[in-house]
Amino acid sequence: MATIYIAYGSVEGQTAHIAEYIADVIRAHGHQAETADLKHSADTLPDGQDGVIVAASVHVGKHEGFVADFVRRNRGDLERLPSALVSVSLAAHGHEADAEGYVAKFEEETGWHPAHVALFGGALPYTQYNFLKRQLMKKIVKDKGSQDLDTSRDYIYTEWDGVRHFTEEFLARVTAPAGQGQGTGTTSTEVPGSSPGFNP
Ligand SMILES: Cc1cc2nc3c(=O)[nH]c(=O)nc-3n(C[C@H](O)[C@H](O)[C@H](O)COP(=O)(O)O)c2cc1C
DSSP: OHHHHHHHSSSSSSSHHHHHHHHHHHHHHTTTEEEEETTTSSOOOSSSSSEEEEEEETTTEEEHHHHHHHHHHHHHHHHHOOOOEHHHHHHHTTTHHHHHHHHHHHHHHHOOOOOOEEEEEEOOOGGSOHHHHHHHHHHHHHHHTOOOOOOOOOOOOOOOOOOHHHHHHHHHHHSSSSTSSSSSSSEEEOOOOSSSSSSS
16 A cells, blocks of 8 residues: 655645545545645655655746745655646646746756646636735736636636546556656656636
């Protein structure tokens, strides 16, 4: 049985949902998973992990600074163990080049070049935003040409099938016989296909 650590940063909660969903998939396959909200938890990776997934969301072009701190502090372990980065943003839903740019910036900032990167669409939870944030996000989304402007509802862009698929592939790498797990060191980026919604 493998033990996987899922360390995440989340401001409005969608990356937290994704991290918990990843943990559920891992447990459903008979393995152990622990999620850690990096805003509140210890900043050192606990011993005894077989794999680590770091998940972070993008705000104003950047992933959470405290996730970058965690990565810098634990870079040696992230490079030694099977590991992956999950990047959550609106850009991942239809503007993949921008989403890849955020990841490139994160890699530059942390010095960590994850062998596996997944880009997942996040959410536009208008009903959770305060007035100013709601107007700001509506304007940004409108400027991108999206029709998702009804601020009385939330829009969710995460493709859960894509998250499950990514998790199962990650598990397969972790549990592969020695020498077949981490691959060749080349980076693979998973971009689940777009779904209706944020579709500029
Ligand atoms: C103030 C603010 C700024 C944002 N900036 C960006 C951005 O620069 N690029 C982007 O693709 N998404 C941006 N987003 C969208 C978030 O990445 C998306 O809502 C994501 O689901 C947030 O994840 P979280 O709920 O885990 O914090 C922004 C959202 C907010 C509220």
